[in-house]
Amino acid sequence: MTLEKLEKMAQRERERQEKFERRVFCCISTACLSAGAGRTINALQEAVDACQCKENDVEVVQTGCMGLCSRGPLVRVEDKSGEPIIYADVDIDVSQQIIAKHVPMGKLKDESVSEDVQEIREKLKKARRRKGLEQRILDTNAPFFAKQEKIVLQNVGHVDPEKLEDYLAHGGYSALGHVLQNMTPEEICDEILRSGLRGRGGAGFPTGMKWNFVRKEESSTKYVVVNGDEGDPGAYMDRTMMEDNPHQVLEGMIIAAYAVGASYGYFYIRGEYPIAVDRIRRAIRTARRNGILGKNVLGTDFNFNAAVRIGAGAFVCGEETALIHSVEGKRGMPRMRPPYPSTSGLWGKPTLINNVETMANIPPIINGGADWYSRIGTEKSKGTKVFALAGQLTNTGLIEVPMGITLREIIYDIGNDVPGDAEFKAAQTGGPSGGCIPAEHLDTPVDYENLNKLGSIMGSGGLVIIDSTTSMPEFAHFFMDFCVDESCGKCVPCRVGTVQIRTLLEKIIDGRGEPEDLNKLEALCHIVKATSLCGLGQSAPNPVLSTLRFFREEYQTLISSQEPT
Amino acid sequence: MITLTIDEKKIEAPPGTHVLQVALANGIEIPHLCYHPELSVSGGCRLCIVEVEGYPEPVPSCGLACTDGLVITTHGERLHELRKNVLDLLISDHPLDCLICEKAGDCLLQQYAYEYGIKETTYTPTISSTLYQDDNPFFIRDHQYCILCGLCVRICDEIVGVHAIDFAKRGFESNIATPYDGPMIESTCVFCGNCVQVCPTAALMPVSRKNKGREWELDRKTTICGYCGVGCQLEYALKEGEIVYAQASPDGPVNGELLCTKGRYGWDFAHSPERLTRPLIRRDLAYELGLSSEAWEQPDTSPLAVKQPKIEDDFIAVDWETALDLVASRLAATVSEHGPDSVMGLSSARCTNEENYLFQKFIRVGIGTNNVDHCARL
Numbered sequence: 001m002t003l004e005k006l007e008k009m010a011q012r013e014r015e016r017q018e019k020f021e022r023r024v025f026c027c028i029s030t031a032c033l034s035a036g037a038g039r040t041i042n043a044l045q046e047a048v049d050a051c052q053c054k055e056n057d058v059e060v061v062q063t064g065c066m067g068l069c070s071r072g073p074l075v076r077v078e079d080k081s082g083e084p085i086i087y088a089d090v091d092i093d094v095s096q097q098i099i100a101k102h103v104p105m106g107k108l109k110d111e112s113v114s115e116d117v118q119e120i121r122e123k124l125k126k127a128r129r130r131k132g133l134e135q136r137i138l139d140t141n142a143p144f145f146a147k148q149e150k151i152v153l154q155n156v157g158h159v160d161p162e163k164l165e166d167y168l169a170h171g172g173y174s175a176l177g178h179v180l181q182n183m184t185p186e187e188i189c190d191e192i193l194r195s196g197l198r199g200r201g202g203a204g205f206p207t208g209m210k211w212n213f214v215r216k217e218e219s220s221t222k223y224v225v226v227n228g229d230e231g232d233p234g235a236y237m238d239r240t241m242m243e244d245n246p247h248q249v250l251e252g253m254i255i256a257a258y259a260v261g262a263s264y265g266y267f268y269i270r271g272e273y274p275i276a277v278d279r280i281r282r283a284i285r286t287a288r289r290n291g292i293l294g295k296n297v298l299g300t301d302f303n304f305n306a307a308v309r310i311g312a313g314a315f316v317c318g319e320e321t322a323l324i325h326s327v328e329g330k331r332g333m334p335r336m337r338p339p340y341p342s343t344s345g346l347w348g349k350p351t352l353i354n355n356v357e358t359m360a361n362i363p364p365i366i367n368g369g370a371d372w373y374s375r376i377g378t379e380k381s382k383g384t385k386v387f388a389l390a391g392q393l394t395n396t397g398l399i400e401v402p403m404g405i406t407l408r409e410i411i412y413d414i415g416n417d418v419p420g421d422a423e424f425k426a427a428q429t430g431g432p433s434g435g436c437i438p439a440e441h442l443d444t445p446v447d448y449e450n451l452n453k454l455g456s457i458m459g460s461g462g463l464v465i466i467d468s469t470t471s472m473p474e475f476a477h478f479f480m481d482f483c484v485d486e487s488c489g490k491c492v493p494c495r496v497g498t499v500q501i502r503t504l505l506e507k508i509i510d511g512r513g514e515p516e517d518l519n520k521l522e523a524l525c526h527i528v529k530a531t532s533l534c535g536l537g538q539s540a541p542n543p544v545l546s547t548l549r550f551f552r553e554e555y556q557t558l559i560s561s562q563e564p565t
Numbered sequence: 566m567i568t569l570t571i572d573e574k575k576i577e578a579p580p581g582t583h584v585l586q587v588a589l590a591n592g593i594e595i596p597h598l599c600y601h602p603e604l605s606v607s608g609g610c611r612l613c614i615v616e617v618e619g620y621p622e623p624v625p626s627c628g629l630a631c632t633d634g635l636v637i638t639t640h641g642e643r644l645h646e647l648r649k650n651v652l653d654l655l656i657s658d659h660p661l662d663c664l665i666c667e668k669a670g671d672c673l674l675q676q677y678a679y680e681y682g683i684k685e686t687t688y689t690p691t692i693s694s695t696l697y698q699d700d701n702p703f704f705i706r707d708h709q710y711c712i713l714c715g716l717c718v719r720i721c722d723e724i725v726g727v728h729a730i731d732f733a734k735r736g737f738e739s740n741i742a743t744p745y746d747g748p749m750i751e752s753t754c755v756f757c758g759n760c761v762q763v764c765p766t767a768a769l770m771p772v773s774r775k776n777k778g779r780e781w782e783l784d785r786k787t788t789i790c791g792y793c794g795v796g797c798q799l800e801y802a803l804k805e806g807e808i809v810y811a812q813a814s815p816d817g818p819v820n821g822e823l824l825c826t827k828g829r830y831g832w833d834f835a836h837s838p839e840r841l842t843r844p845l846i847r848r849d850l851a852y853e854l855g856l857s858s859e860a861w862e863q864p865d866t867s868p869l870a871v872k873q874p875k876i877e878d879d880f881i882a883v884d885w886e887t888a889l890d891l892v893a894s895r896l897a898a899t900v901s902e903h904g905p906d907s908v909m910g911l912s913s914a915r916c917t918n919e920e921n922y923l924f925q926k927f928i929r930v931g932i933g934t935n936n937v938d939h940c941a942r943l
Contacts, residue, residue, distance in 0.1 A: 314735065331732055336608040336628035489713060489732065489739030490609045496654040499737045500688040524688075527650045530622055531611045 002299040003177040006290070010168035017169060019056040022079040022102055024048070026090075027157065029065040029243050030236070030275055031397070032072035036091060040073045043092040047099035050120035052113075053106040064244020066157040068144060069397035076157070077102050086138040093127070094136055096120075100128040143413035144395050149376070151368075151384050152360045153400045156244040161279050164286040167247040173292060175366035176251050179258060180300045188259040189215055192362070194370035196382030201227060201318075201355035202430060202459040203535075204381070204448040210352065213342035214260040217350035224257045224265035224306075225346065225353045227323060228280075231270065231315040232431025233482065234390035235462030238356035240398050241386075242269065242276035245360070246283035250306070252359030254297065255366060257304045260352050265304065268323050270311040281308050315432075315486035319534050320345075320353045322488065333488045334534035355460065357386055377403030381447035385461060391428075392467035394419045401446070408442040411465060422467035426550070430459025432479040432486075433539035435546025436466065455546045457539065472551040473558060477505045479543040487536065494537030497528035501544060513559040522548055569635040584626040584637055585613050595639050596648060596677050598655075598765055599714035600627040603821065604723055607715050611651050612677065615639050623647060649681045657686035658693050658737075659766075660709050668767035670780030674712060693737050700748040703756045703830050704771055708740050711768035717741060717760035724823065729754035741768075758829040762812050762822060771810040771830075778804045787814050790828040794917050795819060797828055808832050844888035845880035854891070857881050900932060909936035 017023070026032075026041040045060045066074045071088035075098060078084045087098055105124065138145075150156075160166040167173070179188055193208025214222060226249060230238040241249055253265055267284075269277050284306055287293040295303050309327045316322045317332040320341050326332040327346060345351020361383060365373045374382050381403040389396045393415035401410060407427055411417070418424045426436040429446075435456030437444070444450050448458045466475060480502045487494045504521045507513050525541030525548075532538045548555065566577045571588050578587040586602060588595050598610035606628045614623035618636035623644060626637070638644070656678060663669045694708040715732065718741060722728040729752040733742035743752035761769040783802040790797040798817030802809045811832050813824045834840055846854075848861035864870075864878055883891075899907055910928035912921050921939065928937040 333732070336606065336625065338630065484736060487736035489734070489736045490607070490715075492609065492611050492651050492654055492712075495713070495737055495739065496658050499691060500654065500657060503689045503691065520687075524650075527647060531614065531647055531651055533608055533611070533625075 002291075003181070006168055006173055006177070006292075006298070009165055009290075010172075013165035013169035017059075017166075020059045021057045022059075022077060024058060024060045024098070024102070025063045025066075025076040025078065025157070026060065027064060027066055027072060027074045028062045028161075029069075029240055030273075031065065031069035032074060033275070035072040037073035039092055040075065040090050040095050043095040044075070044099060046116075046120055047096050047124060048103060050117045050124065051099065051103050051105050052108055053103055057106075058103050061160055062162070063158060064156040064161055065153070065240045065398050067148070067397045067399060068138060068395055070395060071138070071397075074138075084140070086140060087133075087136045088138050089136060093130075094133070096123055096127040097130055097133045100124045101133060142416075143409075144399075144416065147405070147409060147414050148400050149384050149402045150400050151364045151373075151376070152241065152248075152357060152386055153245075153398070154364065155248065156240065159245060161244050161246055162282055164247060164283070164290060167245070171367065172247055172363075173251055173298075175363040176254055176258075176292070177298060179255055179366055180298055180302060185215055185259045185261060188255065188366075191370045192259070192365060195365045195373040196370075196377070196380075197358065197361055197365060197373070198381060198448065199355060200357035200361070200385070200460065202433070202457060204458060207354065207358055207361075210342060210354070211256065211259050213340070214262070214350050214352040217343060219350050221264075221347075221349045222260060222262040223346045223349055223351040224253055224260065224262045225320075225323065225327065225351060226253050226265070226267045226356055226359050227318060227320070227353055228267055228269040228273070228276065228356045229311045229318040229323060230273075230356070230460060231318050231486075232433075232460055232462040233479075234464045235388045235431055235460055237386040237388050237398065237461040239273050239276050241356050241360050242267075242273065242280050246276075246279045247287070248363055249356055249359050250280070250283050250287060250293075252354075252362035253306065254292070254304055255362050256352055256354060256359065258297075258302055260350075262352065263303050263305070265306040266327055266346075267306065267308045268311060268317070268327060269308060270317075271313055277308060277310055284308070314488070315482075316488045316534070316536050319536060321534070323353065324351065331488075333490045334536075336533065357461070378445060378447045380449055381458075385446065385458070387461045387463045389415055389463050389465070391463075391465035392418050392422065392424075392470075393465045403447045404445040406443050406445055407437060410446070410463070411442065415465065418465065418467045422469050424465065425468045425470060426466045426472070426547075428456070428464040428466065428475075428543070429462065430457040430539075430542070431462045432482045433457060433535065433542055434459045434462075435542045436472070436475070436550060437546075438550040455542065455549055457542070471509075472547040472554045473505060473509050476544045476547045477502065477509060480505055480540070483536065483540040487540070491531075491533035491537060493528045493531040494533065494540060497524060497532075498537070498540050500524060501528065501541060505544070508555060508558050511558065511561070513555075515559060517559065518548070518552070518555055567631045567633050569631050569633070569637065571637045572639050578631040580631070582631050584615065584629040584631055584635070586627075587631055588626065588637075588639060593639055595626055596680070597627060598673055598677075598712060599716060601716055601719070601763060604716065604719040607719070610655075610712075610714055612648050614644060614647060616641060616644060645681070648677075649683065652677055652681050652683055653686055653688065655712055656683055657688040657690055659712065660692065661685060661690075666710075666767050667770060667774050667777070667779055668710075672767065673765035694740050696740065698749070699772065701750055701754075701756065702772060703826070704758060704761045704769055705775070706741070706749075707768055707770065709768075710766045711741060712766055713739055713741070714765060715741075716763040716765070717769060720759050720763050721754075725755070725757055725759055727753050727755055727757075730760070756826045756830065757824065758826065759823055761829075762824075773808075773830075774810050777809045783809055790824070791915060792825075792827045792831065793915055794921075796917055797824055799824070799828055801832070808835055839876075843882045844885055845876070846883050846888065846891065848879055848881055850891075851881050851883075856883065856887070896932070905933035906936060908932050908934055909938070912937070912939050914939065914941040 028037050048058050073090045075087045075090045155170045159170050189211045197207045198204040228238050267280050311317050314332045317326045319334045322332045322334040324346050341351040377383050384400050384402050386400045395416045426438050428436045437454050451458050484498045484502050489495045525545050528541050576591050595613045597613040599607045608625045608628045613626045615626045616623050616638040692709050696708040698706040718731050730741050732739050786801045788799050790799045797820035798814040800814040801811050811829050813822045851857040852860050912924045925937045
């Protein structure tokens with residue numbers, strides 16, 4: 001299929017959507033689904049059917065994450081006659097209230113409709129009189145929404161993730177069409193380099209530079225891998241992007257493949273994300289059917305195909321060399337670098353590995369241009385970052401904020417403070433590889449360099465808020481336990497060292513700690529950091545080190561309180 | 566050639582080599598447990614770390630490619646401290662029973678613990694696995710001694726090409742296992758025992774070695790394997806003249822450190838009472854030639870016979886000269902009586918090429934017939 005035909009498809013879909021008086025969007029991302037969105041969307045559709053309203057009056061659309069996951073299932077009503085309204089905690093009853101409020105009930109065309117429909121019509125009539133719907137309305141001017149800047153998630157929550165036409169109607173694949181027609185691979189790499197985009201997997205390596213490395217390799221076979229093995233506890237940015245706008249990730253991947261000269265690509269998705277796997281696979285299938293993947297992409301002489309590989313539950317497979325082994329069908333163990341995957345990756349061929357969020361950033365950068373993108377963010381960290389807000393906050397969910405925003409803004413404005421009587425204690429970024437940032441550093445702008453200075457890392461985007469009821473040694477113990485469990489066992493410091501760190505932590509927490517144990521713990525952490533083979537081991541002691549740095553007195557209290565009196 | 570500096574010494578290295586490889590070749594010792602020159606690089610033991618000028622953290626030298634102008638320091642206070650701590654961690658997961666361990670004296674972990682002055686672990690001793698597997702007649706897998714260097718896995722996969730074992734489970738629970746942890750005999754293992762030879766600790770040990778003394782009690786005898794014509798160099802470890810175990814002689818020009826199952830485990834015939842150690846002549850022939858005064862009687866071969874015939878009943882031992890004289894004279898008589906074509910020669914694949922060459926020369930020129938063949942053609 002050519003670009004013109006895709007544009008026609010997009011146009012048709014836009015016209016179809018514009019015909020509707022109102023559209024009701026229901027989030028079917030994992031967070032909302034687990035809160036019952038499956039029942040909600042069915043109830044919405046049943047209610048709409050029972051209304052028997054005019055053609056083109058209302059459409060129920062399944063869509064992706066609207067952000068405030070703690071209040072799911074979320075439903076947004078876009079009425080031509082007014083501002084969009086987002087409803088929270090929508091169960092079956094509330095969904096009937098919503099339809100009763102927004103959709104005019106039509107006359108029954110046929111009296112012999114089933115009893116079920118009759119019953120729902122009765123319920124809708126009652127729902128119209130019921131009060132309390134206003135309490136479910138979310139204030140879209142509240143800081144949670146107003147402080148965000150959506151680039152990557154721009155279309156998430158607006159498009160139907162299972163419909164290519166919807167993505168096209170939102171300008172999808174126009175970036176791909178543009179680069180295939182107007183840009184050389186070199187120009188694309190330079191554009192990405194100029195945009196200042198850095199790897200969103202956590203380490204923050206300049207993406208354009210990585211692309212150039214792979215592009216300059218001389219090899220008849222090259223691969224592109226999208227790393228969707230998101231494993232940090234509490235983090236689900238990549239899952240959301242794969243579930244809610246799979247075509248945007250796919251588009252980024254195809255552009256990357258064209259830029260580096262790859263003809264085959266893999267999505268590596270963790271096995272715990274069945275919905276993401278399903279939607280990415282569906283996206284690949286539809287893209288292939290419509291000539292966006294396969295031979296002669298969009299009628300050009302560029303060939304590219306992609307497939308999904310499912311992880312088997314190992315955290316370490318998010319590390320690129322372990323990921324390569326896993327895709328190759330081997331045990332997911334990292335190997336030493338260099339050679340880097342850009343020189344010798346999958347089956348020894350040059351391989352570009354980018355995180356899901358990095359790939360999702362590509363279409364907006366191509367569409368908006370490097371100059372526009374590089375104006376967002378700080379001097380060294382450009383663009384936006386998606387965070388999964390979790391832990392002790394009033395508002396938890398998925399947010400996208402410009403780089404350079406302070407943690408205070410994220411926690412107090414977007415997150416709306418710690419609930420209850422407890423007080424904010426620390427924010428943890430970077431999952432088990434990251435560190436805890438205490439209240440006195442809340443005004444630090446969030447970017448790669450500043451978080452590193454605080455002994456933490458940007459990480460993939462997990463942001464866990466801890467309140468005053470949490471014991472920091474126990475918090476560190478949780479993450480050390482995670483690392484012990486997830487260490488692959490290849491190198492000694494990570495395999496044995498993490499177990500010994502955990503043993504020391506347990507000794508302290510159980511009240512058997514001795515004064516010298518803290519120094520011993522700290523020394524061991526530094527040894528594990530310095531001598532481990534891969535990123536997992538090198539960063540595994542971070543939660544311990546950062547809690548020792550900022551909350552040492554908690555450890556000391558545990559030790560001194562047990563001394564014989 | 567690439568020029569790099571290791572410990573202030575300028576060293577030339579061919580392209581594509583790694584620092585550890587070059588250092589060892591130049592007599593610079595860097596401790597290592599998971600590196601083997603014939604195998605791919607693992608980088609798991611973290612002992613061969615070195616300081617590289619311009620690098621913030623030490624890097625393992627086994628996987629560090631030699632590049633021009635590289636400046637390496639192999640020993641120093643920080644490296645010593647880090648290595649000592651890594652060894653300390655290894656020892657925390659290793660029983661300290663060197664006093665009763667057969668591998669004592671030949672164990673690399675023991676050697677490095679000695680070099681770095683580690684008497685015991687400063688951490689909490691925690692043994693990850695106490696699994697003991699003696700499911701085959703050749704070697705024992707005692708997991709408590711395993712340091713997971715992976716040499717056995719790599720030699721089995723990369724050199725033997727069998728890949729019978731690999732890492733199983735994860736992290737501290739990792740161990741080396743057959744598929745689904747089935748018995749060794751049901752795996753693809755060919756029992757060549759090369760894994761046993763590369764094992765730096767007592768995790769893999771020949772069954773025959775159990776309770777047969779420690780390294781320093783054993784004598785070493787280098788010989789050539791008699792099983793086939795390849796001529797692998799073997800080293801028998803002997804205690805009081807009896808073989809305890811066999812291994813490839815590390816500097817064998819033909820086989821390097823490798824052996825097959827026959828050479829490594831098939832030596833029990835050496836101490837068999839049934840082993841032929843002197844030439845034997847049939848008793849009837851000996852009586853005929855006057856070598857024996859006793860006439861030979863046809864033994865009762867009936868299954869109902871009470872006494873099993875013994876080899877001494879039918880043969881008498883003679884010296885080599887007598888035996889060879891007898892063979893030569895009988896062969897010569899046959900040739901002169903019936904002509905050279907009445908003789909044929911059949912040689913063995915277990916002989917070397919040189920021996921086989923001489924044999925066919927002897928049959929063709931000495932006897933004068935082309936009736937010569939080789940067992941490998943049968």
